[in-house]
Amino acid sequence: xxxxxxxxxxxxxxxxxxxxxxxxxxxxxxxxxxxxxxxxxxxxxxxxxxxxxxxxxxxxxxxxxxxxxxxxxxxxxxxxxxxxxxxxxxxxxxxxxxxxxxxxxxxxxxxxxxxxxxxxxxxxxxxxxxxxxxxxxxxxxxxxxxxxxxxxxxxxxxxxxxxxxxxxxxxxxxxxxxxxxxxxxxxxxxxxxxxxxxxxxxxxxxxxxxxxxxxxxxxxxxxxxxxxxxxxxxxxxxxxxxxxxxxxxxxxxxxxxxxxxxxxxxxxxxxxxxxxxxxxxxxxxxxxxxxxxxxxxxxxxxxxxxx
Numbered sequence: 001x002x003x004x005x006x007x008x009x010x011x012x013x014x015x016x017x018x019x020x021x022x023x024x025x026x027x028x029x030x031x032x033x034x035x036x037x038x039x040x041x042x043x044x045x046x047x048x049x050x051x052x053x054x055x056x057x058x059x060x061x062x063x064x065x066x067x068x069x070x071x072x073x074x075x076x077x078x079x080x081x082x083x084x085x086x087x088x089x090x091x092x093x094x095x096x097x098x099x100x101x102x103x104x105x106x107x108x109x110x111x112x113x114x115x116x117x118x119x120x121x122x123x124x125x126x127x128x129x130x131x132x133x134x135x136x137x138x139x140x141x142x143x144x145x146x147x148x149x150x151x152x153x154x155x156x157x158x159x160x161x162x163x164x165x166x167x168x169x170x171x172x173x174x175x176x177x178x179x180x181x182x183x184x185x186x187x188x189x190x191x192x193x194x195x196x197x198x199x200x201x202x203x204x205x206x207x208x209x210x211x212x213x214x215x216x217x218x219x220x221x222x223x224x225x226x227x228x229x230x231x232x233x234x235x236x237x238x239x240x241x242x243x244x245x246x247x248x249x250x251x252x253x254x255x256x257x258x259x260x261x262x263x264x265x266x267x268x269x270x271x272x273x274x275x276x277x278x279x280x281x282x283x284x285x286x287x288x289x290x291x292x293x294x295x296x297x298x299x300x301x302x303x304x305x306x307x
Contacts, residue, residue: 010272011038017279023059023082025275026051028068029219030241030267035063035275042245044220045071045117046132049304052076061278062286063270065090069286070121074296075304083284084274088266090118095174096152098122104149104172111170113149114140115299116156118176121288123151124296130303133203134218137163139306155180159203159210178239178264179204186258187212190235194256197233200225205237213237219245226250239264 015038018025026048027039036042041051045068052060052072059080062069067090069083096104101123105113115127116136124130131139133156140148141164148167150157152174161169179202187209191199200222201213210216217225219242226234226246233254236242239262246255278284288296 007034007272010276014038014272014276014279017276018061021059021279021282022057023061023279024051024055024057025061025063026072028064028241028267029223029245030239030264031063031270032241032268032272033244034272035270036241036244038272038275039063044132044134044218046134046218046303047220048072049075049117049132049300053304055079059282061275063275064088065266067093067118067120070288071117071300073286073288074121074124074293074300077288077290077293080282081286082278082282083286084271084278085269086284086286088269090266092116092152092174092176093119093123096123096172098126101126101151104151108147108149108170111147111149112143112145113151114143115151116153117300117303119152121292121296124299125292126295127299130299132218132303134220135303135306136160136203139303140164140167140169142306153204155206155210156203158207159216176204178262180206182206182209182237182258182262184208184212186260187235187237190256190258194233194235196231197235197256198229198231199235200237202238209237222246223249226253226255238262239267241267
């Protein structure tokens with residue numbers, strides 16, 4: 001009880017500081033529950049990108065990983081963007097550099113590069129358009145071309161290829177360790193333990209795991225789906241942080257993960273205390289060089305416009 005009371009006091013302090021600083025707090029669906037609860041907006045990469053672009057706040061505190069805070073700065077260059085834990089990176093984003101992306105394009109002249117938003121600003125800057133897991137098929141389809149390059153996630157690329165069969169998708173060999181490490185056996189076992197449950201799988205998982213899904217959805221898609229699905233139980237194959245949002249979206253329903261649990265260590269680096277400290281000191285500022293930002297913005301803004 002004392003811990004809950006202390007967390008409540010800390011949350012009140014965070015909200016007070018945010019009001020004093022003119023700050024909006026954005027938190028990804030994979031963040032700790034207490035961080036999600038103190039945020040003004042909780043969502044997936046696409047939803048948070050839209051909030052970053054639309055907010056009137058002068059300060060954006062981004063509880064997520066580095067590429068997300070960078071994306072906020074790309075879309076809102078005049079705003080102060082703070083990251084409570086600047087060391088929170090993304091292994092997938094680190095799997096391709098701007099030089100590698102440029103070489104990938106050079107190997108396939110004239111073929112547009114679609115880059116998952118889970119990438120650095122420098123990689124976005126050499127991309128034709130960005131996408132998220134929520135809108136990747138729509139982005140690829142919107143280009144109206146027979147072939148696209150897709151980086152850095154090979155698993156998302158493989159799923160997109162099944163959704164947009166008229167387009168050849170040439171994938172970079174990157175992946176999200178948290179999603180890629182899930183085995184088909186683990187998902188099948190969870191489904192056996194909960195035979196009445198719908199199996200919801202994130203498209204960052206391997207194709208053999210995606211094949212076991214009743215629905216393949218982004219985190220925002222999962223949140224919408226459980227609220228309207230007639231199912232009462234769900235096996236959820238994505239990072240455990242989403243369970244908090246799912247319980248809020250459909251409190252009368254039951255949600256089960258896989259074993260071992262899917263935990264992103266980088267997403268869990270941000271704590272409520274770090275959010276408080278960040279606001280107190282106005283620390284963890286994110287900067288993107290203007291020449292990089294301007295080129296990256298074109299690719300990100302195309303993504304946001306497509307929806």
